[in-house]
Structure formats: structure tokens, C-alpha cells
Amino acid sequence: MGLHTILLVHAIAAILLVGVTSENTNLKVVAVNNSTFIAEQSVVPTKRSFRPGTTQNHEERTIIGLDKVATPLKTRASKIAHAAKLKxxxxxxxxxxxxxxxxxxxxxxxxxxxxxxxKVLEEYLAMLNNKxxxxxxxxxxxxATHYDEDVLANALSRAKRYENTKDIATRLQTEQLEGWLNSQKSVNDVFTLLKFKEDGVKFMINQKPHILDEYVKxxxxxxxxxxxxxxxxxxxxxxxxxxxxxxxxASQxxxxxxxxxxxxxxxxxxxxxxxKRYDPATVLIKVFKVDENRLRHAGALEKSVVAEYKPIYNRVMGLDQVVHVVNPRRS
Known part of the structure; x- marks a missing residue:
């Protein structure tokens, strides 16, 4: 029997019940041969005063009664349909x-x-694991299979910030980090897995450095x-x-x-x-692998980095201080 049919049957039953109990009939009872039976029903209603809103109150009680019947039925039907779908x-x-x-x-x-x-997906996965x-x-x-592991990791880290997703995101991130650890991934392996290089400068504003740091701990x-x-x-x-x-x-x-x-x-x-006591020239040689005999031919970007480094290096080393030497007068 379908849900609508069940609801209709109960609704009709409720309406009939209200009709019977609310009907105020006057029945004449006649005794014949020591047995009692209903002889006739008076067509004259008993006297009663009319109260405004009485009919409306009956209707409201009827609707409330129907809601009490319908709600559990809907819930039960929904559970049955849900279980049937997963099966x-x-x-x-x-x-x-x-x-x-x-x-x-x-x-x-x-x-x-x-x-x-x-949660429905988790329930179905549990059924698969059982079978x-x-x-x-x-x-x-x-x-992770659908979205890729790095995308999932980034999303979980962000989702931990919000109250409605904090619990599920925290649980899944813990599973992910422990999964990497149990599979003996090194920190460098996780760097590769998170696809830092593919992000370029974007890694500086996404969650991946935080994720890597969590894994390092x-x-x-x-x-x-x-x-x-x-x-x-x-x-x-x-x-x-x-x-x-x-x-x-990125600094620009x-x-x-x-x-x-x-x-x-x-x-x-x-x-x-x-x-490491690298002066600007040494940075070009040691870090950027520029031939020491061709420092003037270093690339524009390499020179830009060194130009930004130079004043800091000079300040730390005290090379930015101007020393004034006063020559004594000759007599």
C-alpha cells in the first residue's frame, strides 16, 4: 500500500471518528419483553447554546489529529524507502x-x-564493507578518488574553521594524516602529494603549508x-x-x-x-649557480632578489655605516 493510500485511510478514519463523537443525538430507548433496544431516533436536537468558533475549533482539532497520525507515518515511510534504496x-x-x-x-x-x-554515503559504504x-x-x-587527495586535504583544512563542518573535517583530516604516516610517507613525499609546485605562488595563500606542518608534527x-x-x-x-x-x-x-x-x-x-655569511655575490654563485666570472650576466629575477637582499645583509653586517676618517693637520 502506498504512502498516500495509508494517509488517506487514516485521515478518513480520523474524520469519521470526530463526526461520531461530536454528534449529539437524542436516542429513545424502549423496553420490550425485558430486552432493551433503540426504537427510534429523535429528529429534534437537544437544546444547546451556540458558541462562536466551535466549528473552527473542531476543524483545528481534526487537523491536529491528522498531523499526529501523518508525521509518524511519513517518518516510517521515509526510513523504509531509505533502507530499500540502499539495498x-x-x-x-x-x-x-x-x-x-x-x-x-x-x-x-x-x-x-x-x-x-x-552520512547516507557512509552508511552505504558500511554495507559494502560488510558484504x-x-x-x-x-x-x-x-x-579523495573523486576530488584528488590534495584538493580534499585543502578543503578539509578550510572546513575545520566552520561550526557545521568542523567535526567531520577534523575526523577526516586526522584519518588522512594518519593514513600518510602509516604508509610511511616522508615529509618530502607529502610535499609532492600536495602538489605545491603546480600551485606556484598560490601555495602561499592556501592551506597546504598548514597541512604540511600538521603532518610534520x-x-x-x-x-x-x-x-x-x-x-x-x-x-x-x-x-x-x-x-x-x-x-x-609574489612580494610584488x-x-x-x-x-x-x-x-x-x-x-x-x-x-x-x-x-651562512653569503654576501650578495656569493648568493648569485651558491644559490643561483651563476658562474663567478659571469656575475654581470645573471638573470633579471636573480638580480632582483639579490638587490633586495643586499641592504639587509649590509645592515646586519654593519656595512651600511659610513666611516669618516679625519686626517690630522700637517704642521
């Missing part, structure tokens, strides 16, 4: 990605992570003898020379968030060079 998917061997598409969770991670249907224990699937793996906790650092991984990943040029380019950008981050990266590199 049908299982019987027809719908893949995790098929289910993702059917639930319309494949049109962007921001919306998907906030969508209650994500095919040798081929385990997960919500994290399904999302986890990695160092498990491997204290192999301590690593996020910035070192980024520098090694890009190459010190390329990172320096990238940072200089009008977007303050980008230029500020780029400037911070420049200063970290400059501190590194000062610690």
Missing part, C-alpha cells in the same frame, strides 16, 4: 563513486562536507630521530633558487595576504644566507 544499490553493485553521484555529493567539497547526505570484507572502502578514500612525534621541518621541505621541494624567485615575484603582488606571506619567506631565506 537496491547494494543488489545492483553500485560503486562508492556511483553512490556519491546519486547523492549529488560530487559537485564541490565545500557543499559536500556540509551535506547531511554524507565485501576483502575490498574495504572508506568515505575518505571515496572523496605527526611525523616528528613518531620519528624523533628523523626530525623534519615544513619550511625545509618546501625549500627542498621547490629548490632554494626557485623558491627565492617565487617569493620575490597587490594582494596583501600574498605579498605579506612572500615577504616572510624572503626574510627566512635571507636569514639563512646571512647565517
Amino acid at each position: 537496491f544499490w547494494l543488489a545492483t553493485k553500485q560503486s562508492p563513486l556511483d553512490a556519491l553521484a546519486k547523492l549529488k555529493l560530487n559537485n564541490g567539497l565545500k557543499d559536500a562536507l556540509a551535506n547531511p547526505k554524507l 565485501y570484507p576483502q575490498n574495504q572502502v572508506s568515505l575518505l578514500g571515496t572523496l 605527526l611525523f616528528n612525534l613518531k620519528n624523533p630521530q628523523q626530525k623534519s621541518y615544513a619550511f625545509k621541505a618546501i625549500m627542498n621541494g621547490f629548490g632554494e633558487d626557485k623558491l627565492a624567485i617565487l617569493a620575490w615575484k 603582488d597587490r594582494r596583501r595576504s600574498l605579498s605579506n606571506t612572500a615577504t616572510n619567506i624572503e626574510y627566512i631565506l635571507f636569514q639563512r644566507w646571512i647565517f
Whole structure:
């Protein structure tokens, strides 16, 4: 029996019940041969005063009664339909990605992570795992397969900021980081996996440095003898020379968030060079691999980086101070 049919039957029953109980009839009871039966029904109604709104009140009570009947029926029918749908998917061997598409969770991670249907997908994946224990699937793996792991990582890091997605994003990010660790990925491996190079200067304003830093903390906790650092991984990943040029380019950008981050990266590199006592010429030779006999032929970008480094180097080394030498008078 369909949902509408069930509701209709109960609705009619409720209406009839209200009609019977609200009808005030006057029945004459006659005794014949020591038995009682209804002889006739008076067509004259009993006297009663009319109260405004009585009919409306009856209608309201009827509607409320119907709502009380209909709501549980709708809930039950919805649960039955939901269970039947998942069983049908299982019987027809719908893949995790098929289910993702059917639930319309494949049109962007921001919306998907906030969508209650994500729980439905998890429920279906649990059914798949129960039926095919040798081929385990997960919500994290399904999302990573569709969206790519680096995109998912970035979205999870952002979603942790918002109350409605904080819990699910935190749980999935923990699973992701621990998954990388359990598969023995190095910090450099994660740098590559997150596709920093493909982002170019954009990595300075997305979540990937934060994600890498979170992984470094986890990695160092498990491997204290192999301590690593996020910035070192980024520098090694890009190459010190390329990172320096990238940072200089981004420092010229009008977007303050980008230029500020780029400037911070420049200063970290400059501190590194000062610690190694690299003067501007040495930076060209050691960092940018320019032939020391052809320093004048260094590229424009390399010269721009060194030009920005030079006054800082001179200030730290005290070379920007002008020394005045006074020659004594000859007698």
C-alpha cells in the first residue's frame, strides 16, 4: 500500500471518528419483553447554546489529529524507502563513486562536507564493507578518488574553521594524516602529494603549508630521530633558487595576504644566507649557480632578489655605516 493510500485511510478514519463523537443525538430507548433496544431516533436536537468558533475549533482539532497520525507515518515511510534504496544499490553493485553521484555529493567539497547526505554515503559504504570484507572502502578514500587527495586535504583544512563542518573535517583530516604516516610517507613525499609546485605562488595563500606542518608534527612525534621541518621541505621541494624567485615575484603582488606571506619567506631565506655569511655575490654563485666570472650576466629575477637582499645583509653586517676618517693637520 502506498504512502498516500495509508494517509488517506487514516485521515478518513480520523474524520469519521470526530463526526461520531461530536454528534449529539437524542436516542429513545424502549423496553420490550425485558430486552432493551433503540426504537427510534429523535429528529429534534437537544437544546444547546451556540458558541462562536466551535466549528473552527473542531476543524483545528481534526487537523491536529491528522498531523499526529501523518508525521509518524511519513517518518516510517521515509526510513523504509531509505533502507530499500540502499539495498537496491547494494543488489545492483553500485560503486562508492556511483553512490556519491546519486547523492549529488560530487559537485564541490565545500557543499559536500556540509551535506547531511554524507552520512547516507557512509552508511552505504558500511554495507559494502560488510558484504565485501576483502575490498574495504572508506568515505575518505571515496572523496579523495573523486576530488584528488590534495584538493580534499585543502578543503578539509578550510572546513575545520566552520561550526557545521568542523567535526567531520577534523575526523577526516586526522584519518588522512594518519593514513600518510602509516604508509610511511616522508615529509618530502607529502610535499609532492600536495602538489605545491603546480600551485606556484598560490601555495602561499592556501592551506597546504598548514597541512604540511600538521603532518610534520605527526611525523616528528613518531620519528624523533628523523626530525623534519615544513619550511625545509618546501625549500627542498621547490629548490632554494626557485623558491627565492617565487617569493620575490609574489612580494610584488597587490594582494596583501600574498605579498605579506612572500615577504616572510624572503626574510627566512635571507636569514639563512646571512647565517651562512653569503654576501650578495656569493648568493648569485651558491644559490643561483651563476658562474663567478659571469656575475654581470645573471638573470633579471636573480638580480632582483639579490638587490633586495643586499641592504639587509649590509645592515646586519654593519656595512651600511659610513666611516669618516679625519686626517690630522700637517704642521
